Amino acid sequence: MLAAPAALAQLQLEEVVVTAQKRSESLQDVPISMNAINSDQLDALNVTNFGDYVAQIPSVSFTQRRPGQAQLFMRGISDGGNSNQSLQGPAVAIYLDEQPVTAIGLNLDVHVYDVARIEVLMGPQGTLYGAASQAGNLRIITKKPDPSGFEAGFDVAAESISDGDTGYMVEGFVNIPLSDSAALRVVGWRDEDGGYIDSVADTITYPLSGITKSSAQYVEKDFNTSTKTGLRAALKVDLDESWTATVSAIHQQTETDGIWDHDPDALGSLEVSRFFDDRQDDEWTQMGLVVEGDLGFADLTYAGSYLDRDFEVYSDYSAYSISGYVEPYYTCYSSYFGPCVDPSIQFINETDIKFETHELRLTSAQDQRFRWILGAFYMKNETKYDSQWSVPPINPGAAVRDDLYFETDQVREDSETAVFGEFSYDLNDQLTATFGFRDFDSETTLSGFVGTVWWPDCCYAFSDTRPPDNVNSKFEGSDNTFKFNVSYKVDDNTLLYATASEGYRPGGANRTQQLGATYEADFVTAYELGLKSTLMDGRMRFNAAVYSMDWDDMQLGFFNPAISLLGLVDNVGTAESQGFELDTTFLATERLELNFSYAYNKAELTEDYDSRNDGTPDALSGQDLPFTPDSKWALTARYTFDWMGGDGYAMANTTFTDSMYNDIFLSNREEMDSYTVTNLSLGLEQNGWTAELFASNVFNEEAELYINTADIRRLVTVNRPRTIGLRFGMRFE
Template identity: 35%
Template sequence: MSIQVLGQARLDQLQVQAFDDYVRFLPSVTYQTAGPGSARVYFRGVSSGENANHSSSQPTVGIYLDEQPITTIQGALDIHLYDIARVEALAGPQGTLYGSSSEAGTIRIITNKPDPSKFSGAFDFEVNKVTDGEFGYVAEGFVNVPLSDKIAVRAVGWYDKDAGFIDNVLATRRFPVSGILATTAPFVEDDYNDVETYGGRIALGIELDDSWTITPAIMGQKQRSDGFFGQESGRAKKRQVAQFNPEFNTDDWYQASLTIEGKVGDWSLTYAGAYLKRNIDGISDYSDYSYFYDALNGSGAYICDNAGNLVSPNQYIISKPRFTKQSHEFRIASPADKRLRLIAGLFYQRQKNGIEENYIIDNIADIITVKGTDSNIWLTKQVRVDRDYAVFGELAYDITDKLTLTAGTRVYKYDNSLVGFFGYAAGFSSRTGEAACFNTDGTTRRSNPAGTPVPNTVAGAPCINLDRRTKDTDWLPKVNLTYKINDDALVYATFSRGFRPGGINRRGTVEPYAPDVLDNYELGFKTSFADNKVRFNGAIYQLDWDDVQFSSLGENGLTIIRNAGNARIRGFEFDLNVQPTTGLTLGVSGSYNNAKLVTDFCASANSTQDCTIPGPGGAANSVLAPAGTRLPDTARFKGNAVARYEVEVRDGIDAHIQGAVVREGKRLGDLRPATRAIVGDFPGYTTVDLSVGFKTGRFSAELYGTNIFDVNGQTSRSVQCGESICGDPDGVTASGGIFYTYVIRPRTIGLKVGTKF
């Protein structure tokens, strides 16, 4: 398979501490993020421009911590990386062994395990300075303690303070209908998007005998991020924003895991189970939404207090999602030295997301306040449950000493549901929110789409206006043929399939969306020359992506997901590493992806993707994106080059110097050409990192600079409501449209010192 690995030494050399750091050096991987803990990951150009949130599609990329999946619906866990053995990037569908969250690829973070053979440990400290920002600090360490010749415990801890670099500047805004003035003055602050992260990991390794080991572990992290991580279009300058409400986000999570490995005869058995709990609390500004709807639709006329006086429509969101996930996998494997080999297993996982989003306008009248809240103009209070079941297996057969055939399959079932409340009070809207509920205070008012009354089972919801479920069963194939030319070269051909489950749209009048499927046709090679001083790996591939799940902002800013048609990605990737002389290593890797639609994307989806077929109720259909449109978010080319020279300057003192260059090409801002014209594209950018340091005995020191030319690279963009509203393409409002562009970290200069024992 196509796999790229960043080992422990390389992770240290590249200053990798978090997700944003290591994904830069994986050429097949791109990402979007709106701040810590919100990253969306893509492999090989498999992206339709997802507007990811708590009620949208599952990710196309699976992320694993050791043997356990930690993929979540609402963004990748922002794990601080320390005492990590390696990070693996498995490109292409990994559906047979890794399941539904690995439609396009899998990232595995492998930790260092307890070692009963020796006592060891390390401490590392860092101070850094960010351009346009303040100072940051890092302290981290681990200790490995043998408790006997067969039992050891390994404990890891870290504290990381990232300096902010976005300024919240002084600005005013007058709401058109009421004439009420809003100002950012109470919240003006330089460098206000600082992040504080601390956490730890502890694992116990128990060797019961020569065949069986048990590894219970627990890892937890608390992360507090203040401010906002985008720069605003329009009135603000580079790395500036104007937000009219306080903003912060806390992301607390822990995962308890258990891995049992052993043998029965010559067969290997593995059980991997985990329980993940993640709580997020945050406040975010939502005043753009109120302002633009006031300016364009006069909505401010309905925002009043109990006396009938107009009040400021200034709006903010208090978020309280509560996420839990449990997973269980049992695998058996036949002896690896046999001509015929088998891996087979069972898998189950259940993800539950308790969704709470309070959209608040202070001091509004009781009649327009959602029942049971203090001042909510809108409430989302829902429970989403995603269930996955699977039986999987792979057979490998050595046809000859050089030729191996592998065939695998995964039979899966998903069962996903969404129940709860979303919307306005009955006094504010006669057709959404409370007015559309199936019941009020336990008394049935309406029936759900299935025709049965629905009790109010969601605590904190005034009533239930959404209760839907979707499920399906199918299977995934994989076939691989590998030929070993000699001990230093092989070629392979692979067909593999991945999928992403269907799900529920939180606007109940919109039908559930169907699964999408990714077929991968791949040819690759792996080679080594000159006593392993030259390694060259590569692959070419075609990905056929059918029934693409596409999400967009609809009415009331609700995410709507539809199956947008079919796409095709053709590309190649390569990885070259050379050691021309003693102490000098050179590496270059890259990927190219030509990703585009092969069918029209219709305003109302249908099974044939024929945009001449009317939509529901005979509604007019139209082409939102024609066949041939390039897919968004991923550059045609991404690559990096790293050069490192190590030399012994004196007896027992080793020094090094290193340079790294990363290139990210231009990316499109949206799949739909009309929306793309409003949103704009993301320009390509190149970053350069440099470091110099030495180590002697147990001690080390390093001076480094990342993004030394202070490039303001753009990773993603957002808007608080539909692009045609808050983007204001017609210039109806005085301020024009407002988008938020999320940018990479500015130039950072740091000094690291450490000791090992």
């Protein structure tokens, strides 16, 4: 039944408050294109991890072979991503509260629970957010302690995967006022995800030795499982009427077995074969301190954070020995090593990241005609990583390093200092101009060893100790970015704006001098026109933007054995991205709410890339950039009704992702099919508790998320099949 006209007149969407410009503002007053998914929406959509919320944001695409190995792209600015920690960094920054936690190929998969909102800022954010905010910025903002009252709750869920395993999740939080001016908030979770990929029987035969290896030892049904446990605590204290301090700590550990890829062509749907162990352990702790105070003429904020992360992954790499250098030079080279042995390879990577950031900023009062933010920023990221390619039968009997033939044992240090500011001036009651800048100095060093552990300087034998360092590279650079914005407030419900802005990735150092010791920063310059509007007496919100982006001096990581046997980075050329995006929420009746978001994007190279300079391009001008679907959309409908003396609800959510390419290089380039995923839920809220029946991927769509050769064989990362579950939660005040 439709609501009566009088009832409709009283309906209004709730105001969404964001901090995208490092101050609290209504979403409709922020003159940039952005999405904000608040706590209620995250709960309603059953969002718990990285893939869940990225699916809801049309301007964003991603790859993720395993939890904790995500790579993010926005508005088509994509070089295909990179998991080699010696190469270039990402083009999208990820923030956890006040700290950037961006990592090369290893972006944090933070469990989403008791989160205030997720803000996604589209387009370059180089002035306020700096490095890696080249194409956009994603911010996960946790709920803070509240001294105004006690609050607690828990949620439990169980689910079953079609033709797969079962899983469960337990989450809880408590907010404890310690006094009128202090509160403690504690959150905990355990998420046990069942598997749906089968590791099946198979063999692999090596061409030179004729040795055949069987996967029988690793046959297992539903072997891709994940367990995520974590704890978060924050203490907020009002030091006096003007000053507040908040200290926080988050700890999370994710343990996985198996892989999320299958081999549908050779083995069958949701089946893969493995010849070594596949597992990973990702454990991290973040600590933060935020101090906020009123100086009279401005508000001062200090935000300091420290992230300590240990990441270890084991992966089967045996397919490399089919056509690589292992047999002819290491395992079947009888003049030095004797009879041929099994050349199968186990890949191991051990990474230790220590990432500290400090930011100090002053923000003027917001009721002034002239408003400003001034800040200083410092970061240091030390990444120690030891990648090992192990062949168990070689070098038997050695005291240590008995099976290692190749290794990258390096330390990468990235640091940056910056000053930034934004200045806004109301030219009249309707027109505002904003100018922003960031001036930065960055430094990257690479040191350590990369190469074979077979040491010819000694006696043409495998070394029992790591050979001496052979990498010592350094990059130093400085530059600046700008932003210029004009916004026009047509009336209280309509805002028009135009923006020109820049974003950047810092330069870096290569491990070899053969191409060049360093590569320079690359920049994206964007031009955007946007609309923010509230319609139908507050029942409808409609926001849209159209943009054009130019990518200059594009950093690209590549491997060309004619130049070097190591991966390298070069500034290789230019690309462009053009498109538009829209987001609308509509209260159709007092019981029915609709949300639709859509993005169209066309991102292309604008010149050929030829790494050999032999007239045979590696990538062609005019070709689509990888992982950039032309169209992507999300539609959600939520209907509430009276049911069993409580508030019932039914929700349907459908997302569509257009076809896209998996690589920038023609040699590996394939088009991945489009896919549509639908999720349904039915629930009841009553007297502080909620019960829900949910079904995700209702039509059992098998989506090609990533066609890859990361293990030197063609595999396809696939989404979870149809999953049906129950969730129950309670809240206490």
